[in-house]
Amino acid sequence: MALCTPLTNACKRATASVPSASATSVLKPCSSRWRRGNATVAPPVTQDATSSKGPTAMVFMNMGGPSTTDEVGDFLSRLFADADLIPLGRLQSYVGPLIARRRTPKIQKQYAEIGGGSPIRKWSEYQAAQMCMILDKTSPETAPHKPYVAFRYADPLTEEMYGKLIEDGFGAGKGGRAVAFTQYPQYSCSTTGSSLNELWKWRNRLEGKRATGEVDPEGSIKWSVIDRWPIHSGLVEASAQNIEKTLATYPKGRRDNVVLLFSAHSLPMSVVNRGDPYPAEVAATVYAVMQRLGMKHQYRLVWQSQVGPQPWLGAQTSDTVESLIKKGQTDLILIPIAFTSDHIETLYELDKEIIGEAEQEGVRRVESLNGNPVFIKALADIAKAHLQSGSACSPQMTLRCPGCVSERCLAQKEFFAGQAKHLSAFSQ
Structure with a gap:
């Protein structure tokens, strides 16, 4: 979680240069963009010659952070509008933007002191790309693995990531598999739960009933979720x-x-x-x-x-x-x-x-995990075990909090758990 507070943190600036995630991309974007409402079922996503169950989109989910001080205002506006993260009651739509506007100048100064922006996008893209390179070797059956990053409150937003998936040949009639991999090792409804709610929302808008008229249209992306890994x-x-x-x-x-x-x-x-x-x-x-x-x-x-x-x-x-x-x-x-x-x-x-x-x-x-090779190998090990399991999510994810009354949370959990019926073709 990040920035739900007076943003009180500082240490050394991450200065290591890292390769861009695009360096490991192995799928070519489609020649034509998918149009919302297009009901035509396109051919399946092109398979890699060495892969029987790929390609696989690996989507890193996190809160994110503004990469520049100019992005702080929008970041805070999205953050304080999210009742899953900061519950402000019935006046959230009014109080949230007010708090965001008042805090923006202070938070901009704090980001300026750590180099002008958050390094979380750089590290997330690096970690995802490096993990996929390992997976291509250790799990060739599900290769190629294509890295994506979906942030809840900063670019690249979940909506942007989902559009990129479709451009790259996943879903929208072409099928394919994607794994939502939370980068919060410990599950919270405020973090992982909120990110999955957002993913579920955009899936419905771009591929689900709002886009096609069907709850589970043919050729949509088949999702599974790595929702927690606290003691890996x-x-x-x-x-x-x-x-x-x-x-x-x-x-x-x-x-x-x-x-x-x-x-x-x-x-x-x-x-x-x-x-x-x-x-x-x-x-x-x-x-x-x-x-x-x-x-x-x-x-x-x-x-x-x-x-x-x-x-x-x-x-x-x-x-x-x-x-x-x-x-x-x-x-x-x-x-x-x-x-x-x-x-x-x-x-x-x-x-x-x-x-x-x-x-x-x-x-x-202590130094953050960042580009730690032991940690990145751990990410690959977690992902490989998940891909081989055939599971849509952990059993724990489907259990709601005892005091939860959110119908959106219930619908999101039912959707991702229900994806299990599609995964037999992808499991090993």
């Missing part, structure tokens, strides 16, 4: 290795006494009390990482990015750091455990606000 061994290993690298920067005499603070984006307590699984899944990730580290250090799970007067899940990261320093504990490592790449919450909130204001040499942050 590769995620745990990559996180643990980064922590060990940071621990190694402390003198040996201090190293064993460093306290580890795992920081994740907080949630309003109204969402937590509704039964959202996010707190439990983040805690599961933390415990798995600590087991990998041998439980040798004291640690806590803390929460960042609270915004507004309503109660949020705590303890807050900033308050915890301040409290521990006052008690004499000045060697602390902050670990962004729910973020898979750098963005405003790491680069400004953690680095500049929390670490910068602490003014303690012993307060440091």
